[in-house]
Amino acid sequence: xxxxxxxxxxxxxxxxxxxxxxxxxxxxxxxxxxxxxxxxxxxxxxxxxxxxxxxxxxxxxxxxxxxxxxxxxxxxxxxxxxxxxxxxxxxxxxxxxxxxxxxxxxxxxxxxxxxxxxxxxxxxxxxxxxxxxxxxxxxxxxxxxxxxxxxxxxxxxxxxxxxxxxxxxxxxxxxxxxxxxxxxxxxxxxxxxxxxxxxxxxxxxxxxxxxxxxxxxxxxxxxxxxxxxxxxxxxxxxxxxxxxxxxxxxxxxxxxxxxxxxxxxxxxxxxxxxxxxxxxxxxxxxxxxxxxxxxxxxxxxxxxxxxxxxxxxxxxxxxxxxxxxxxxxxxxxxxxxxxxxxxxxxxxxxxxxxxxxxxxxxxxxxxxxxxxxxxxxxxxxxxxxxxxxxxxxxxxxxxxxxxxxxxxxxxxxxxxxxxxxxxxxxxxxxxxxxxxxxxxxxxxxxxxxxxxxxx
Numbered sequence: 088x089x090x091x092x093x094x095x096x097x098x099x100x101x102x103x104x105x106x107x108x109x110x111x112x113x114x115x116x117x118x119x120x121x122x123x124x125x126x127x128x129x130x131x132x133x134x135x136x137x138x139x140x141x142x143x144x145x146x147x148x149x150x151x152x153x154x155x156x157x158x159x160x161x162x163x164x165x166x167x168x169x170x171x172x173x174x175x176x177x178x179x180x181x182x183x184x185x186x187x188x189x190x191x192x193x194x195x196x197x198x199x200x201x202x203x204x205x206x207x208x209x210x211x212x213x214x215x216x217x218x219x220x221x222x223x224x225x226x227x228x229x230x231x232x233x234x235x236x237x238x239x240x241x242x243x244x245x246x247x248x249x250x251x252x253x254x255x256x257x258x259x260x261x262x263x264x265x266x267x268x269x270x271x272x273x274x275x276x277x278x279x280x281x282x283x284x285x286x287x288x289x290x291x292x293x294x295x296x297x298x299x300x301x302x303x304x305x306x307x308x309x310x311x312x313x314x315x316x317x318x319x320x321x322x323x324x325x326x327x328x329x330x331x332x333x334x335x336x337x338x339x340x341x342x343x344x345x346x347x348x349x350x351x352x353x354x355x356x357x358x359x360x361x362x363x364x365x366x367x368x369x370x371x372x373x374x375x376x377x378x379x380x381x382x383x384x385x386x387x388x389x390x391x392x393x394x395x396x397x398x399x400x401x402x403x404x405x406x407x408x409x410x411x412x413x414x415x416x417x418x419x420x421x422x423x424x425x426x427x428x429x430x431x432x433x434x435x436x437x438x439x440x441x442x443x444x445x446x447x448x449x450x451x452x453x454x455x456x457x458x459x460x461x462x463x464x465x466x467x468x469x470x471x472x473x474x475x476x477x478x479x480x481x482x483x484x485x486x487x488x489x490x491x492x493x494x495x496x497x498x499x500x501x502x503x504x505x506x507x508x509x510x511x512x513x514x515x516x517x518x519x520x521x522x523x524x525x526x527x528x529x530x531x532x533x534x535x536x537x538x539x540x541x542x
Contacts, residue, residue, distance in 0.1 A: 103406075103407065103410055104410065104414065107395065107407075107410055107411055107414040108414060108418070110395060111388070111391050111392065111395060111411075111414055111415060111418060112418075114251070114254060114256060114390075114391035114394055114395070115387050115388045115390075115391035115392075115418070116387075117256040117257045117259070117260035118251060118256045118259075118260070118387040118388075118390045118391050119383065119384050119386075119387030119388065120260045120263070120264070120387075121247065121256060121259045121260040121263045121387070122383040122384075122386045122387045122390070123380065123383040123384070123387070124260070124263030124264060124266065124267050125240075125244075125263065125383070126379050126380050126382075126383050127267050127380065128266065128267060128270045128296055128299065129151060129155070129296070129376065129379070130376055130379075130380050131267065131270060131271055131274060132147060132151070132270075132274060132292035132293075132295070132296060133147060133148065133372065133373070133376050133441060134440050134441055135271075135274045135275075135278050135279075135292065136278060136288060136289050136292050137369075137373075137441045137442045138442070138443070139278055139279065139286075139288050140288060141365065141366075141369050141442065141444050141447060142221065142225070142365060143225070143288040143289040144289070144369050144372060144441070144442070145222060145225070145226075145361070145365045145368045145369045145372065146221075146222065146225030146226045146228070146229055146288075146289040147226075147229055147289035147292060147293070147372075148226075148357065148368060148369065148371075148372030148375070148376070149213070149218060149222065149226035149229075149357060149358070149361055149368065149372075150213075150225070150226035150227065150228070150229025150230040150233060150289070150293070151229060151230075151233060151293075152353075152354050152357045152358075152372075152375075153206070153212065153213070153216070153226070153230050153354060154202075154206050154229075154230055154233035154234060154236075154237065155350070155354075156347075156350045156351055156353075156354040157202040157205055157206060157234075157237060158202065158237055158240055158241070159346050159347070159349075159350035160343055160346060160347035160350060160351075161195075161198040161199070161201075161202055161237070161241050161343070162241065162244050162343075162346065163339065163342040163343035163344070163345065163346030163347060164194065164198060164339040164340065164342070164343035165191055165194060165195060165198070165241060165244060165245040165248065165339060165343075166248065166338065166339060166342045166343075166346075166476065167187075167191070167334075167335035167336065167337075167338035167339040167342070168187050168188060168191040168245050168248040168249055168252070168335070169248035169249075169251060169252050169390065169393060169394070169397070170252075170335075170338050170393065170397055170476055170477060170479060171183070171187040171252075171331065171334070171335045171338070172184045172187045172188065172248070172249050172251075172252025172253060173251075173252040173393065173394045173397030173398050173401065173477065174397050174398075174400060174401040174479070175187065175252075175401065176252060176253055176254070176398060176401065177397060177398030177399065177400065177401025177402050178401040178402065181319050181320050181321075182320065182321040182324070182327055183327070183328060183331060184249070184252065184253060184320045185317075185320035185321040185322040185324070186321065186324075186326045186327055186328065186331065187249065187252070187331070187335060188245070188246065188249035188311065188320075188322070189322065189326060190326055190332050190335065191245040191248075191249070191335075192242065192245065192246075194245075194336075194339070195238070195241040195242045195244075195245045196238060196241075196242070198237075198241055199237045199238025199239070199240075199241045199242070200238060202234060202237035202238070202241075203234045203235060203237055203238065205234070206230045206231060206233060206234025206237065207231055207234050208227075208230075209227035209228060209230055209231040210223050210224050210227030210228070211227070212227060212230060213226050213227040213230070214227075216358050217358055217361070217362055218358070218361055222361055222365065222368070225289060228289075228290050228293075229289050229290060229292075229293045232290060232293035232294055232297055233293050233296065233297065235297045236296060236297035236300040236301065238304075239300040239301045239303065239304035239305075240300045240303075240304070242304040242307075242308060243259075243262075243300065243303045243304045243307050246259075246304075246307045246308055246311055247259035247307060249311065250307075250311065251390055251391075251394060252394060252397070253320075254394065256391075258307070258310055259307065262303055262306050262307055262310075263303070266299045266300075266302070266303050269299050269302070270295055270296060270299045273294075273295035273298060273299065274291070274292055274295045276291075276295075277290075277291030277292065277294050277295050278291040278292050278295075279291075334479075337481070338476065338479060338481050341481035341482045341484075341485045342476055342481055342485070344485050344489070345472070345481075345484055345485035345486075345487075345488040345489065346488070348485075348488050348489040348492055348493045349488045349492045349493075351493065352492035352493050352496050352497050352521075353375070353492070353518075355497050355500070355501075356371070356375070356496075356497075356500060356514050356518065357371060357372065357375060359500060359501060359504055359505065359514060360372070360511050360514060362505070363504070363505075363510060363511060366446060366447060366450065367450070367510060367511045369442070369444075369447055369451075370447055370450040370451040370454055370511055371454060371511045371514060371515070373438060373441045373442065373447075373451040373454070373455065374451060374454035374455050374457075374458050374511075374515060376441070377430065377437060377455060377458055378458045378461060378462060378465070381423075381426050381430070381458075381462055381466075382462065382465060382466060382469070384419070384422055384423065384426065384466065385419050385423060385462075385465070385466030385467070385469045385470055386469060388415055388418055388419045388422070388466075388470055389415065389419070389469050389470040389472070389473030389474070390473060391415065392411060392412060392414070392415030392416075392470055392473055392474050392477065393473040393474060393476055393477035394477065395411035395414075395415070395477070396408050396411045396412055396415075396473075396474050396477030396478055397477035397478070399411055400477060400478045400479065405537070405539075408477075408478060408537070409537035411474070411477075412471070412474035412477075412533050412537065415470050415473075415474060416467060416470050416471060416474070416530070419466050419467055419470045420463060420467060423462050423463040423466045423467070424463055426462060427458075427459035427460065427462050427463055428459070430455060430456070430458055430459040430462070431456055431459040434452045434455040434456050435448075435452060437455060438451045438452050438455055450511070453512060454511060454512065454515050457512070457515045457516060457519065458515070460519055461515065461518050461519045461522060464519060464522035464523050464525075464526055465518070465522040465525075467522075467526045467530075468522055468525040468526035468529050471526060471529035471530050471532075471533055472484045472487075472488065472529055474533055475529065475532060475533055475536070478536065480532070480536055483532055484529060484532065487525060487528045487529055487532070488525065491521050491522075491524050491525040491528070492521055492525070495520075495521050495524065496517055496518060496520075496521035499517050499520075499521075500513065500514050500517040500518070503516070503517055504517075
C-alpha cells in the first residue's frame, strides 16, 4: 500500500486527500487542455462557419456530429490503452506499458479505415438518417471530408492515452494547442477564401480540420517513438504478453459499445433537431457545441481519475482507489457548477460568438441556459464511468449507458419534441433527465465495488 507522508496536525485521510487532489490537478489540467483542444477545433469551425451563413452552420453541425459519433465509438474501443497502461504503471511493469500502446496502433488504423468507409457514404448516409434536400447534400459533403481525418485522430488519441497512463499528459496538450492555432489559419483560407483558394464554407472547415489531424498524428507518434526512456517501456520490442491483448480488447469492446450508445443518442438529438428545420438544427447545434466544449473539462478530469484509480488498482490499494474516484467526482462537480453559472448568466454573449442572426439568437439562448444544468450531471456521470473503467469494471457501466441514453433519452426526446411539439427545448430537457439517471446508477455501482476486497 502506498503511504502518504502526514503533516503535523493532519489526519491520515486528510493527507491522502491532499495527495489525490494534488496529483489529480497535475494530471487533469493538461488533460483538460488537451481534450478542450480536440473540441476547440470543432468550436472554432462552428464559430467561423456560423458567421459565413446559417445554412452552412447547419451542414457543418450535422455532418460533423455523425463523424464525431464514429470517432467517439472508435475512441471507446481504444480506451483499453489508458487502462492497461495505468494498471501496468501502478504495478511497475513498465514493459507492459509499451506493449499496450504498440498493440493499439493496428487497431486504430483498422478502425480509422472503417470509419472512413462509413463517412464516405456522404449524402446517402444522411438520407438514411432522415435528412433531406440541401441539408442531406451539404452535411453529406462535410461528412465525406471529415471521414478522411478519422484515422489520424484515432492514432493521436490512443498515443495520447498511452502518455496519460504514464502520467505524462503535457506533450499531447502542447501539440493540441499548436494544432488549434494552425486550424484557425487554415479555416480563414478555406472557409472565406484567400488568393486562388475559393470560399468553401463548411466544406472548407472540414478540409482544415482533416489536414490538422494528420499533422497531429505524425507529430505525437514521432515523439513517443523517440522517447529518451523508450527502452524502459519496450516501445520497439514484440509484445511480451499476448494474453494481455485479450484483456485490452475486452475493455475496449465494452467501453466502445457504451460510448457508442451514448454518442449515437446525442447524435440522434441533432438529427431530431434537423427534422424540425434549419433554424432549430442551427440553434441546437450551438447549444450542443457549447455543451461539448465545456464537457471536455469532465472528460479531462475523468481521464485523470481513471489513471489515478487504475494505478491504485494496479497496486491493489482499495482505499486509495475509492478516494481517487470520489475526489474526481467532487472536483468535477465544483468546476462544472462554476462553469454552469457562467453559461447561465452569460448566455447572450456565448450565443453571439456563433451567430448574429436575429431569428436564430433567441432560440439558441433558450437552449444554452439549460446547458448550464446539463453540464454538471452529464459531466459527473462521465467521471464515474471513467473511474469504473480504471478498475476494469466495464460491462455494467456499458449497460447503464445504453439503458439511460439509448433506451430512455432517445425515445422520450422524440416523443417530447415532435409528437408533443415541445421542439428543441424538449430535446435539451430530456438530456438533463437522462444524465441525472446515469450519474445515480454509476455512482451507486462505484460505491458498491469500492466496498469489495481486491484480490
